[in-house]
Amino acid sequence: MNKTHSILALIISFVFVGSAEAHAFLDHAEPKVGSTIHDPPSQVTVWMTENLEGAFSSLQVFDVKGVEVDKKDTRVNGATMAVSLKKLSAGTYHVSWQAVATDTHRTSGTFDFTIQ
Template sequence: MKSISLAALAFLVLVLATGAADAHALLDRAEPRVGNRVAAPPREVTLWFTQNIRPVFSSITVTNAAGERVDTGKAQVRGNQMSVPLRVGGSGTYHVNWHVLSMDSHTTNGNFTFQVGQ
């Protein structure tokens, strides 16, 4: 009977540990939206995450269709939101790369694109 209890306890610990890993800050939504088409180049890119993030080691870089960086530098972080202003970069595919440090001190990163122009 004890072996069944220990097995159940081990399973519970494993399930809880897996749930903790899911607590990392993941991208919830973005503006411009992921994969969306906008008529004119946006003035900024804003990302929202599933939990608050730390400003240190959190960043966004944005490049235009020519591969030129169009973000103006350091991203601003407020709670679970991170924004970076953009310079005009023309039409075509924009690439957004992000890296964040969550409040639980884990890092996550990702990327997506959006289209500018008709």
């Protein structure tokens, strides 16, 4: 009985580790997270740790006043998504990502970049 329980516990912990790994988190981005760049980028791209559901995943970019400066055209391709930007001037911009992995688990996060 004890042995059965420990085997069960082992199986359960593997299942939890498996589902945790299936969540989509930010791996890296372009412009890089927290970076200061000189040339205004034409788009923001994020590379996630899992493949995404295109219909439910999105990227938005806001200026310091909270005005959305992307073109609302998020494209999802496997584990990456990208959104086009309007012409940006110098300043700090706030990127907000919402991701739904193919296992339907939802994650979200934010990061900034600055144009000098």
